[in-house]
Amino acid sequence: MTALRGIFCRDLALTLHQGGDAGLVLAFFILAVVLFPFGVGPEAEVLARIAAGILWVAALFAALLSLDRLYQPDYEDGGLDLLALAPLPLELCVLAKSAAHWVATGLPLVLASPVLALFVDLDPRAMPTLVASLLLGTPFLSLIGSVAAALTLGARRQGVLLSLLVLPLYVPPLVFGAGAVEASALGMTARPDLLILGALTLAALPLAPWASAAALRQALA
Amino acid sequence: MTALRGIFCRDLALTLHQGGDAGLVLAFFILAVVLFPFGVGPEAEVLARIAAGILWVAALFAALLSLDRLYQPDYEDGGLDLLALAPLPLELCVLAKSAAHWVATGLPLVLASPVLALFVDLDPRAMPTLVASLLLGTPFLSLIGSVAAALTLGARRQGVLLSLLVLPLYVPPLVFGAGAVEASALGMTARPDLLILGALTLAALPLAPWASAAALRQALA
Amino acid sequence: MIERFANPARFMRLSATILPWCGWATLGLLAVGLYLALVASPPDYQQGEAVRIMYVHVPAAWLALSVYLLMAVASGTALVARHPLADIAAQSAAPIGAAFTFICLVSGSLWGRPMWGTWWVWDARLTSVLVLFFLYLGYIALVNGFDDPARGAKAGSVLALVGVVNLPIIKFSVDWWNTLHQPASVLRLGAPTIALSMLVPLLVMAAAFWLLFATLLMIRMRTALNERKALALRLNRAPRARPGRTAPVAAGPEASPAVRPALR
Amino acid sequence: MAATDLTGPQRHPAGVAAGVAAGALVAEDLACRRGARLVFAGVSFVVPPGGALVVRGANGAGKSSLLRLVAGLVAPAAGRLVWGSQPLAADPAGHRARLHYVGHQDAVKPGMTARDTLAFWAALRGHGRGISLAIADALASLALDPVADWPCRWLSAGQRRRLALARLLVAPAELWLLDEPTTALDEDGRMRLETMIEAHRAGGGRVLLATHLPLALHGAATLHLDRFAPLEDPAAETWT
């Protein structure tokens, strides 16, 4: 238990240094979201139309941006050897690391989403669904991401390879997440999509750590 | 001259390994572009409407995704010391590195953009403008990016800090790039926007390497 | 241990004998299938001649899915049973599967033009197949992404297993979402809802595609085996960084003539 | 084989014979494959409680590989490792719990302070709050206390190495696997290391260490890996 908390806290600390302000991550999201209106043009109806998609794509890229730093530093400075040699199962280490990654990249978006939604003036009715979908979906991003990060460890061109592996796997949450928000923006029920999102995360929860751990052991062998 | 070519080639090689297939980078773009329709929904007219923005935002993220690997590895394995100690001025090293970064991230997008435009069915009239705008704009992304990468070297939370520095600077090319494409999609002239894009890149060409070199020297001292 | 080492050799012998038969059978079935599909079978009462695309599209689609499944199974056995052939099988299957997926995509969008009036729609079935295509590409890229082939193989296996999640999504996308794409009419619970005059050529083509796959797979596996052998031999001649400590390797009896020049 | 057939230090009359009973670490005819090539083969040794095995060999002889193999990071291509009566493969978790590994790189995060680093690694081995004292001791016994609260980015190479070694002291573990521990250490550092190791062995702990320098270890056995370079690779033609 101490061990788990240890990894979690350290990784969190290392990601957003010494637990310092997650404000940076937030700022990143705000910027990312502000970028779209620039690219897409300020027409309100278009924006509102694509609001959900924008927020979700932002979440994807935020997760992606930080994935290659998930294991790489530990791998290069030999820390990963020690994690793998720690008494507690590597799966748990991975889980803790993924959790830290989520808290660093996913959670801020969940918290900020109501504000961000204003930027891209999303239909107010859809607000709760938006938060719910992000809350359910973003952990999946971190979990699956950790698998890809572990797989591409020590590969050539890690960065691009990583995106290539991750993005297809990120499609389902994107579809259902955005779908849910749109549904409730159109006044329909978002329940099925949200359920599927939850199911995805639940499925990834045991599978991803297992796969990542397997991949990491390969990387160290 | 040999030295410059050396750095350029090595960096290119290290980015897309041993000059190997840039196909990966392409695949990444295709995926990134494919993501938006998922998030935004398949309605053709909406897509066409935001096509330019999508492509440009993809370019931004592609540049961003690889920025933190621009100096970090050399910094960590001591290679940067040697680059800084090489006879030729550090500014040129930086320029070569930025060029390699552009060839690895910007150029593929320029080449792929006609195909990608089909995905997000962009108005055919706008095709030439799209290519032109990307060709003029993407070097700016790599140049400015290198400054940010150098500034954040060895900083805490490099990744996010980097995005935070870079994204605002990326807004102008985004605006004018997307603007140009939209203009010609609506049958208007894109000349002014393209000129501004070119001006931005021209301005960055001498300034960015100088700034980056200064930042790097600080990082090494 | 021993039998594990022996297996690749046995495979080489077996495949050498089977391969020619497979090849000819493929050609034969393809010829028959194409004749039935393009000439013998009637045009569809509403789709007209366009329906003939089906005879390429559907088998390709089936192959795209089943090859990935096969790949995943092979990868699983490679991870668990450590069987050397499993890795090779999975890696050799990937590009073929990617090709079939590509055919499925292209033929599909060719068909979509007359049927739906568009080359492409962001419909669940279509996009999930596109994702499958990228999964294939990702797998190939990953396997070749390492300096150490063994490492690439292991990483690839894990990815293949993770990617299986996509298969049910593809298969049932037509039922879960209201897609433009039509639901299963052959591979469905209950009797096929398709005219026999179309079912027969379809099945013949499917069989032909399967044989084609088997042939290609064997060819690729054989070449892959030879390459592995060459690499192992080359590396084992490289001694440690110390003068006069060369570790000479007697090129094994298995070293195929094709490889020997590379070793000199 | 002479070099590998070793006895524990005199203060352990048990020696090899009773070694197994006393739970010795026994390696039987190990072979190691890195990538596609066989690095060494036929390596056997015994490390009784309190014993020390110094692994020597040219660059590329496979010292690091051997240590990683004993740590369980790499699977042996042939042969087996036994702890007492039980093969290591039987319970990897139990084995991990009783070993410390210090590799070529000292896993030190530039952003963390020396103290935090040790606290983290201790926590990872299940030691909770109470060990801040143990940490202080460990820092002191490697003369790191003056720099204990600097970010490790500021530490010199030797100071980092000392920090990596301090890990061994905060959380007790029976088996130490040290890969060229003296790297970047000055005389003072090397002496501190030697005393650490001797104290550890006196308490019944055992050490496998790879080094190129002579270390003053009482009654340590030496394994010359160069002698185990495979002349030709049995699996070469079956490639695996």
Added chain:
Amino acid sequence: MAATDLTGPQRHPAGVAAGVAAGALVAEDLACRRGARLVFAGVSFVVPPGGALVVRGANGAGKSSLLRLVAGLVAPAAGRLVWGSQPLAADPAGHRARLHYVGHQDAVKPGMTARDTLAFWAALRGHGRGISLAIADALASLALDPVADWPCRWLSAGQRRRLALARLLVAPAELWLLDEPTTALDEDGRMRLETMIEAHRAGGGRVLLATHLPLALHGAATLHLDRFAPLEDPAAETWT
């Protein structure tokens, strides 16, 4: 100052006196500040052509800092460095062109082969096509030829170090700055290094090297950095 007041090897009758004329590297009471703290002060030395200066000192004494200072990576907090008659600060580019620096880390990219690595560093110093031969020689003289075409990810620690040292041979430079060059090297490697250095000096080259091990360098002078630790830091009370 005795330790720092040195003469070149006998085969260079020039010595210090004529040293300046012969373009000696002269350091005049250097001080170095890392971050906010003063690491050493009042360091002076002379390195004539063919001379060698071995920098010794405890961990954290400032050896690496001194080398980086001489390389021009770090600016001295006080004092100055002069090459012959001209202060180094005058033309940094010219100084960079005549020095080689090998730090604690050996800048080796896992993805590149040893050969490519050397080719790159040679190209960086302006050597074009023709040097593939020089590269082969350099690899051979460090016994790296068997692994020359492997990706460096596969190299062992010592093999990487040898590769880092091979850089010195492909592109000639007058001043070698070596920071613990013997790290991870076996006996064979260390001997090769010594012969390299001696050959370099025989050709009029000069070497500054920081090390904890005794190296057989003929007529080399020694600088004990411990003696130059500032007793109290003038800037001390202004911060931390």
